[in-house]
Ligand code: FES
C-alpha cells in the first residue's frame with residue numbers, strides 16, 4: 001500500500017510528495033503547503049480520519065456541562081460524539097443507539113436528563129452508558145442488556161478542557177501535549193471561568209486559520225489595534241516536544257494586556273511572575289485548540305472543521321473567579337479580540353480564495369514565520385507518514 005492509500009483509495013493523490021518535502025526544509029528554504037491541502041475534499045476526508053479522529057479533539061470547557069445529566073453532541077471528524085456529565089466525571093460515547101443506530105441527540109445540541117433516551121424506540125441508557133431499559137425486550141429470552149451499552153470513547157480533561165480520541169489508539173494525552181502542560185501551568189486555566197463566547201463561521205480551511213494565528217508578519221498590515229499594545233517583532237518560539245507549536249510576544253511598556261488602550265479591566269493572574277505577566281503566549285494544540293494566555297485572561301479558539309473551505313470557530317474568554325462578579329465587564333478583552341478576529345478572518349478567507357486559484361503555488365516562508373512553519377511541517381509530515389507527527393519528532397532526519 002502506498003502513502004495515503006487506504007480502503008477508500010488514495011485520497012491524498014492530489015498532494016505531491018516532493019511538494020510536501022519543501023514544507024519540511026529549514027526556515028529560509030521552507031515553502032507553504034500545496035493548494036490541494038486547503039481545497040481538495042478528499043484530502044479533507046483523509047484529515048478527518050487521520051488528523052482529527054486519530055488524535056485528541058478538544059470539545060470545549062467541562063464547565064459548559066456543569067450539572068449531572070447535562071449532555072451535548074459534538075462532531076468529531078466524521079463521527080458524532082455524546083459527552084455526558086456524571087457527577088465529577090465526564091463520560092464520552094459514540095452518539096449511536098445500540099438498537100438500530102439512531103442518534104441519541106442531534107449534533108450541536110445539548111440537554112439535561114437523568115438518563116439518555118433514544119428518540120426512536122425509547123431505549124434508555126444510564127449516564128455511564130449502560131442499557132437500563134429496552135421496551136419489549138423482556139419477551140426475548142436471554143437478552144443481555146450488559147452487551148448493549150453505548151460505545152465509549154477515551155476522554156481526558158486537561159486545564160478545564162475536554163478532549164476525546166475517537167479512534168481509540170492515539171498516544172497518551174500527556175505525551176500528546178508534552179511540555180505544553182508545564183508551559184501553561186502558571187496560568188492555572190482549570191480555575192478560570194468562561195465569561196464570554198463568540199461563534200464565527202469562516203470560509204477558510206482550518207489550517208489557514210492556524211497558520212495565520214501563528215505569525216505576526218501580517219500584523220502591521222491588518223491589525224492597527226494590536227500593534228498599539230504589542231510589537232509585531234517581539235515574537236519568540238518555544239521548543240516543543242509534543243503535538244503543539246507556539247511562543248510568546250512582549251507587551252509594550254505602557255500596556256498591561258491586550259486591549260484597545262492596553263489597560264486591564266481585570267487582575268493579573270495570581271500564578272504569574274514578573275516576566276510572565278509582561279508576555280502573551282500563543283499556542284496551538286493539535287489539531288483544533290488555539291490557546292492565547294494573557295497576563296489577566298485566557299482566550300481560546302476552538303476550531304471545528306466543517307469542510308475543506310469552511311471552519312466553525314468558537315472563541316471563548318476566561319477570567320479568574322475573583323474578578324467575575326456581577327459588575328465585571330469583560331468587554332475590554334472581548335471587543336479588542338473581536339475586532340482582531342474579524343480582521344484575521346477576512347485575511348484567511350482571502351487566502352482561501354487565493355489557494356484555489358490556478359495561479360497559486362507554494363510560497364516561501366519568512367524567518368519570522370517560525371511557528372507557522374512548525375505547524376505546516378507537522379501537517380506535511382503527517383501527510384507523508386499517514387499519522388499525526390508531533391513537533392518534537394520533526395528532527396533533522398525529516399527536515
Ligand atoms: S434506534 Fe434507538 S431505540 Fe431504536
Ligand SMILES: [Fe+2]
Nearest residue numbers: 212218223344
Ligand atoms: Fe492576525
